[in-house]
Amino acid sequence: MARGERIEIEHPDWCKNCGICVSVCPTDILIKGKKIVEIFDLEKCIGCHNCELICPDFVLKVVASDED
Amino acid sequence: MKTKIFKPEKRAVLLQGDQAVVEGALAAGVEFFAGYPITPASEIAEGFARELPKIGGKFLQMEDEIAGMAAVVGASLAGKKSITATSGPGFALKQENLGFATMVEAPLVVVNVQRVGPSTGLPTSPSQGDLMQTRWGRNGDQEIIALAPASVAESYELTIKAVNLSEKFRQPVVLLLDEVIGHLREKIYLNDSEEIEIINRKRPTADQDPKSYLPYQQTDDLIPPMADYGSGFKYHTSGLFHDQSGFPDGKKETAKLMQDRLHNKLHNNLEQIIFYQKDIRNDDRVAVLSYGSTARTAISAVNTGRKDNLKAGWFKLQTVWPFAEREVAKLAAQVETIIVPELNQGQLIREVERAVAGQARVLGINSYAGELIKPEAIRDLMEEVL
Amino acid sequence: METEKYLRMDKLPHIWCPGCGHGTILNSFIRAFTESDLDQDKTVVISGIGCSGRATGYLNFDTLHTTHGRAIAFATGVKMANPNLNVIVMTGDGDGTAIGGNHLIHAARRNIDLTVILFNNQIYGMTGGQFSPMTPPSDMATTAPYGNIDQNFDLAQLVEGAGGTFIARGATFDPRQLKRLYLAALKHKGFSFVESFSQCPVSYGRQNGSGDAVEMLKSQKKNTVDFKKWQQLSTEKKQLLYPLGILKEVDSPESEYTVRYKKIIAKANQEGAL
Numbered sequence: 001m002a003r004g005e006r007i008e009i010e011h012p013d014w015c016k017n018c019g020i021c022v023s024v025c026p027t028d029i030l031i032k033g034k035k036i037v038e039i040f041d042l043e044k045c046i047g048c049h050n051c052e053l054i055c056p057d058f059v060l061k062v063v064a065s066d067e068d
Numbered sequence: 069m070k071t072k073i074f075k076p077e078k079r080a081v082l083l084q085g086d087q088a089v090v091e092g093a094l095a096a097g098v099e100f101f102a103g104y105p106i107t108p109a110s111e112i113a114e115g116f117a118r119e120l121p122k123i124g125g126k127f128l129q130m131e132d133e134i135a136g137m138a139a140v141v142g143a144s145l146a147g148k149k150s151i152t153a154t155s156g157p158g159f160a161l162k163q164e165n166l167g168f169a170t171m172v173e174a175p176l177v178v179v180n181v182q183r184v185g186p187s188t189g190l191p192t193s194p195s196q197g198d199l200m201q202t203r204w205g206r207n208g209d210q211e212i213i214a215l216a217p218a219s220v221a222e223s224y225e226l227t228i229k230a231v232n233l234s235e236k237f238r239q240p241v242v243l244l245l246d247e248v249i250g251h252l253r254e255k256i257y258l259n260d261s262e263e264i265e266i267i268n269r270k271r272p273t274a275d276q277d278p279k280s281y282l283p284y285q286q287t288d289d290l291i292p293p294m295a296d297y298g299s300g301f302k303y304h305t306s307g308l309f310h311d312q313s314g315f316p317d318g319k320k321e322t323a324k325l326m327q328d329r330l331h332n333k334l335h336n337n338l339e340q341i342i343f344y345q346k347d348i349r350n351d352d353r354v355a356v357l358s359y360g361s362t363a364r365t366a367i368s369a370v371n372t373g374r375k376d377n378l379k380a381g382w383f384k385l386q387t388v389w390p391f392a393e394r395e396v397a398k399l400a401a402q403v404e405t406i407i408v409p410e411l412n413q414g415q416l417i418r419e420v421e422r423a424v425a426g427q428a429r430v431l432g433i434n435s436y437a438g439e440l441i442k443p444e445a446i447r448d449l450m451e452e453v454l
Numbered sequence: 455m456e457t458e459k460y461l462r463m464d465k466l467p468h469i470w471c472p473g474c475g476h477g478t479i480l481n482s483f484i485r486a487f488t489e490s491d492l493d494q495d496k497t498v499v500i501s502g503i504g505c506s507g508r509a510t511g512y513l514n515f516d517t518l519h520t521t522h523g524r525a526i527a528f529a530t531g532v533k534m535a536n537p538n539l540n541v542i543v544m545t546g547d548g549d550g551t552a553i554g555g556n557h558l559i560h561a562a563r564r565n566i567d568l569t570v571i572l573f574n575n576q577i578y579g580m581t582g583g584q585f586s587p588m589t590p591p592s593d594m595a596t597t598a599p600y601g602n603i604d605q606n607f608d609l610a611q612l613v614e615g616a617g618g619t620f621i622a623r624g625a626t627f628d629p630r631q632l633k634r635l636y637l638a639a640l641k642h643k644g645f646s647f648v649e650s651f652s653q654c655p656v657s658y659g660r661q662n663g664s665g666d667a668v669e670m671l672k673s674q675k676k677n678t679v680d681f682k683k684w685q686q687l688s689t690e691k692k693q694l695l696y697p698l699g700i701l702k703e704v705d706s707p708e709s710e711y712t713v714r715y716k717k718i719i720a721k722a723n724q725e726g727a728l
Contacts, residue, residue: 016472018655045607053485053629055466056477100535121722126534126715131560135527138557142500142531145518146539150531169519297516297532298539300495304511306519315511379699434540 005047010061012036021051021060075326080257085223085249088256089114089179092227095264098177098267099125100150102139103436104132107191108247109181112153133161137178137447141165144174145305147296149231150292153179156198157188160205166240167206170308170330173238173284173294175269177230180242181250184438193438194247196360198409201243203389209327210332213341214389220254226343226386232267233341236292237333244388246411248361248440269294280300280310284326290333334390342392346399348381354405354450356418357396359385362441363407369446380450387410388416393423405453409433409441429453460484460494461490462514469508471555473667475571475626475652480509482629483650484569486636497540500529502554505654506546515620523554526561529568532539540640543570547580547588555587557716564614565644566711571636572609572647575654594661610701612645619704620646623696625678626653627671631698642716643707651696 007029015036022030022037027044030037030051037059039045049058052060083091089112092103101116103109113129126143130136130315136152143150154162159180169176182198184190202214215230217223227243234241272281272293283303285292292312295301308316309323316322332343347370348355349427356366363384370382383399385392396419406428408417417432424430433449435441461484470476487497494515503511503522510517520528525543530632533541550558550572577595578584585595585602588609592601610621620642624632632650639646653670654658664670681699684692707713721727 006504009468014467016467018473018667020473020478020667020671023671053633054478055481056470056625056626057473058461058477058481100531102531102534106648111637118722121715121719122727124719128534130527130528130530134524135530135557135560138524138527139531142528142533143535144531146498146532146535148535150535164521165524188467223600227488296536297498297518302515302517303493304517304519306511307521308519372716425535 004065005062006042006065007051008049008061008063009039010038011057011059014057015059016057018056021055023066024044024050024054026050033067080255082200082253082255083220083243084111084251084253085217085220086111086181086251087115088220088223089153089227089243090119091247091258092125092224093177093231093260094119095261096149096228096231097266097268098149098151098231099123100129100140100143100148101126102128102143102150103136103152103154103223104130106133106155106158108183108250109153109155109179111250112179112181115413128345132190137162137165140176141172141174142168144176145171145297149175149235151177151179151231153181154182155181155191156185156195156201159198159201163205167208167210169240170206170210170212171307172305173292173330174240175228175234175238176240177234178240178242180244182244182246184436187191190438192247194361194411194440195436195438196246196362196415197436198244199388199412199415202244211331212237212389213237213334213387214241214244215343215386216244216360216388217249217386218360219249219382221256222386223249224256224258228264229343232265235267236268236291237337238269238294239334242389244360246361248371266435272297274300284310284312286312286325286329290336292341338390341387341390342387342395344384344392345386346381346383348383348399348402351379352381353379354407354453355381355383355399355402355403356407356409356446356450357383357385357399358409359388359416362411365441365443366409366446369443369450372443373447373450378450378454380454391419391423396420396423397425397427400424403428405429405431405451407431407446409435409446411441412436456488456559457484457598460487460514462512465512468512470505470655473655474505475575475654475667476505476509476628478626479571479573479632479650479652480512482632483636485638486633489637490640490696492540492640496538497542499530499542499544500525500532502542502546502549504546504549504578505575506544506549509544509573517589523549523552524557525549526554526557526568526570526713530561530564530566533566534712534715537567541568542640543723545570547572547573547574547576548586551587553608559612559616560648562613562618562645564711565617565619565709567643567645569639569642570648572610572649573652574649575652575658577654577658579654581656583661584699596661609649614702617645617711618647618702619644620700621702622647622700623649623698625649625651625674625698626673638703642703643725644704644710656666
């Protein structure tokens with residue numbers, strides 16, 4: 001958590017569970033859930049924005065981490 | 069700012085009908101033309117190409133008729149009074165985007181200088197064959213306003229009226245000339261600019277909050293204020309049926325409400341839309357009902373007939389759509405016979421018969437292969453029925 | 455990021471299918487717009503019909519959802535009527551290269567200052583998977599049940615031949631590059647065109663055994679290469695890969711159409727003009 005930024009599921013209602021975000025995460029912290037994407041291990045998020053930038057449904061957002 | 073080539077002082081000029089359309093449009097405040105060359109309407113495009121840049125206006129020769137129509141709708145939404153011109157085959161190509169203009173309520177004018185169809189037909193011969201194409205050429209039900217000048221002077225006056233009606237009602241207006249009127253040269257008097265009534269579309273008021281702006285608001289007059297693109301309202305425009313906000317919601321009630329408003333905004337104001345001229349005496353037993361170039365023949369036949377004491381009068385429609393149903397019904401109560409000469413196989417006559425509803429006999433005279441109707445043909449029929 | 459400012463949040467979620475690349479294009483576009491210094495209130499976004507046509511409904515600008523294929527023609531009217539507006543067209547491969555192909559080449563020829571973003575998913579998605587002029591030969595489509603025999607366009611070459619002054623190609627597997635391309639296109643004075651590869655896992659993918667959206671993005675990556683690298687390739691290899699990046703950029707704002715028309719206005723107002 002060097003950069004103090006983490007992914008957040010900003011709009012869970014908009015997620016169509018396509019799995020694209022899961023495939024672009026370099027630290028494998030996202031998984032396809034039953035209905036929508038789920039964050040498996042937030043601690044490993046490096047705030048790279050890959051998932052946020054490619055998400056076709058504006059679901060994900062990298063935000064400043066509260067802990068920092 | 070330099071103004072029109074024909075100075076606005078009232079003066080006589082010798083003009084073609086097509087050129088008078090250009091003059092009328094400029095007088096009414098038109099600043100944008102987009103179109104495609106076609107006989108017998110090309111003189112209109114040529115006139116705008118020459119005149120519009122002089123007033124800082126824009127002329128576009130597009131890649132096809134469809135694009136010409138689309139560009140005019142775009143310009144109208146960007147806030148400019150806009151016009152295009154074509155003839156029958158091009159008018160057919162413009163129909164889809166004309167329906168779009170009706171749907172998004174974009175004020176604009178489409179000039180159709182009619183020639184003989186179907187298809188390429190007789191490009192340099194007159195016709196009134198597009199009367200029903202004007203009314204029903206698009207998919208779905210919808211109203212249209214169409215004016216039909218019978219002279220060069222009327223080409224000028226009715227173009228101004230067409231622009232004004234389009235702006236007033238947020239409604240595309242068709243101007244139906246025919247080849248004879250388009251190419252006819254007559255002396256006309258251009259008005260002083262202060263004599264001309266100019267109507268500009270209703271725009272949102274200065275204190276209108278963009279957040280609460282409804283581009284398709286159900287106002288009392290059924291004509292919503294229209295914001296120019298780029299004026300901060302950030303609204304959506306769509307050919308799908310839309311609610312007051314402009315967004316489609318897929319609901320049948322929304323479609324019904326909008327269909328009704330589009331219809332009623334015109335039908336509640338027919339007295340402002342339907343123009344006609346008539347000369348019917350109390351004891352006239354026959355009336356010749358016509359429009360466009362045919363009205364010239366009709367009036368001539370009636371005037372010479374009257375010299376021989378024929379009890380005949382004339383009724384000339386300047387607005388062909390919406391059809392002057394009440395006025396024609398009234399006429400039918402006055403006379404025994406209505407003669408409807410037309411340069412087609414009988415289009416307006418269907419509307420006349422519907423309005424007359426058996427109150428009078430309705431007879432057509434039709435020429436549909438490029439020949440004008442001769443006054444003698446009308447005279448003969450008048451004598452036959454009297 | 456202020457991206458939410460440019461979306462109509464109350465209209466989301468959008469109607470596009472799960473895994474559709476069109477949302478990634480919108481995502482990249484609003485990020486590009488955020489980085490540009492363009493005025494939101496002076497920007498009009500115009501679309502046609504089909505899946506791509508729905509883009510305008512979600513974008514918070516003056517937006518115009520036109521008839522099928524005609525977005526560029528409407529846009530030409532808007533831009534000419536008010537050249538101070540930024541005019542952006544969002545179209546699809548069916549909308550922009552079949553029914554609207556004529557308008558595309560003529561807008562490029564005029565070099566009018568429009569930014570055209572073409573969503574290329576190689577299929578008519580909304581109508582259920584018919585082949586478009588961008589569907590490659592031998593692919594399957596509901597109207598090519600024995601395989602497609604039509605050749606597809608090389609769109610970049612088509613627009614270049616027509617006279618476009620900014621031509622780029624990007625793909626949804628690389629949204630960072632897409633954003634850069636859109637930003638450069640928005641800044642370009644003249645006709646700018648960005649072909650944007652998008653995946654359609656439903657109407658295209660199912661018929662062609664392409665796998666899900668993730669698989670399709672992998673294929674995109676495999677079939678494309680950066681333009682600079684592509685230029686180094688042998689002629690044979692060039693045929694097999696699509697170059698991505700800015701493929702052509704000519705900086706000549708004076709040749710832009712509305713700029714040239716201003717000169718016509720000046721000419722018409724000179725003494726002794728017609």
